[in-house]
Amino acid sequence: MSKLPQDVREHPIPDPAELRKLVSELRRLVLTYKFGIDEVMTKVSILRDEFRHMQNYNPVEHVGSRLKSFESIVAKCRRKSIPLTPEGVRAQMFDIAGVRITCSFVNDIYLVRDMLLKQADLTLLEERDYIKHPKATGYKSLHLIVQIPVYLSDRVEDVIVEIQLRTIAMDFWASLEHKIYYKYDGDVPRPLTDSLKLAADVAWSLDTSMERIHDEVKAISGDEEPVASRHNLHTPEEMLRDFWRAAEADGGFGFGSDA
Ligand SMILES: Nc1nc2c(ncn2[C@@H]2O[C@H](COP(=O)(O)OP(=O)(O)OP(=O)(O)O)[C@@H](O)[C@H]2O)c(=O)[nH]1
Numbered sequence: 001m002s003k004l005p006q007d008v009r010e011h012p013i014p015d016p017a018e019l020r021k022l023v024s025e026l027r028r029l030v031l032t033y034k035f036g037i038d039e040v041m042t043k044v045s046i047l048r049d050e051f052r053h054m055q056n057y058n059p060v061e062h063v064g065s066r067l068k069s070f071e072s073i074v075a076k077c078r079r080k081s082i083p084l085t086p087e088g089v090r091a092q093m094f095d096i097a098g099v100r101i102t103c104s105f106v107n108d109i110y111l112v113r114d115m116l117l118k119q120a121d122l123t124l125l126e127e128r129d130y131i132k133h134p135k136a137t138g139y140k141s142l143h144l145i146v147q148i149p150v151y152l153s154d155r156v157e158d159v160i161v162e163i164q165l166r167t168i169a170m171d172f173w174a175s176l177e178h179k180i181y182y183k184y185d186g187d188v189p190r191p192l193t194d195s196l197k198l199a200a201d202v203a204w205s206l207d208t209s210m211e212r213i214h215d216e217v218k219a220i221s222g223d224e225e226p227v228a229s230r231h232n233l234h235t236p237e238e239m240l241r242d243f244w245r246a247a248e249a250d251g252g253f254g255f256g257s258d259a
């Protein structure tokens with residue numbers, strides 16, 4: 001019978017030189033995922049700014065990102081029996097680069113999804129619609145696993161990014177549920193899971209009510225408010241000046257600042 005602890009027997013400690021090489025390779029790999037996040041964030045930011053300027057409407061409330069931590073990658077490799085090698089991680093772990101887009105309304109989620117997927121350099125690998133098919137926990141979000149090229153100094157690398165799209169209510173629910181899940185180490189007592197399921201239904205009801213009210217108001221006031229009444233302007237020069245100042249204040253005309 002071996003005297004080694006279970007963990008060491010299952011995961012023998014590799015040679016230090018090998019370990020150093022592995023860590024350096026994984027670091028390099030993770031860096032390319034960071035560039036993948038940057039690419040997607042830029043796309044979302046452009047869509048957001050353009051939409052706001054052209055349509056006077058912003059479908060994206062908030063956008064955030066996270067690079068999976070080294071500890072979390074190692075833990076997931078162990079949990080899912082994924083080889084802890086650059087090849088294993090690249091082939092079997094699709095959430096190292098994560099972008100989360102929070103929208104006001106459910107329709108906006110699908111609008112942003114369509115706008116992103118129309119872009120030629122973004123390839124959809126997998127879509128999981130937990131809005132149409134919520135998880136048993138009550139979890140709702142739209143997940144897209146996409147692939148995007150990243151131009152490095154000596155090569156082009158296709159990087160996989162997980163994009164989660166959700167409403168503010170869905171996000172509120174998911175962050176509380178996530179905290180509770182970790183607090184109980186995954187073994188959440190039944191009364192709490194029941195309460196969470198109920199809260200998910202309430203959040204969904206809020207989402208649908210808010211969207212209905214928003215649609216009703218839009219139908220009454222018309223899709224587009226006339227530009228002149230929005231700005232209370234009279235001459236084209238005044239309108240141009242106002243747009244220019246608004247864009248400057250928004251950081252929209254950031255070019256030429258070094259001049
Ligand atoms: N709060 C919360 N988040 C969830 C839940 N299910 C999925 N997620 C989020 O969505 C991510 C991906 O989940 P899935 O689409 O179910 O992917 P999966 O491959 O089945 O799960 P993992 O490989 O364990 O991430 C998770 O890492 C979480 O960030 C849930 O029930 N509650």
Ligand SMILES: Nc1ncnc2c1ncn2[C@@H]1O[C@H](COP(=O)(O)OP(=O)(O)OP(=O)(O)O)[C@@H](O)[C@H]1O
Pocket residue numbers: 064065066068069072076095097098099100162163164178
């Ligand atoms: N696509 C994403 N975009 C932004 N944040 C995310 C994304 N996916 C997860 N997160 C957040 O990143 C944090 C850490 O996530 P981590 O990758 O360690 O675990 P996880 O994704 O929740 O679970 P698992 O490791 O089982 O896949 C959590 O707060 C989680 O909500």
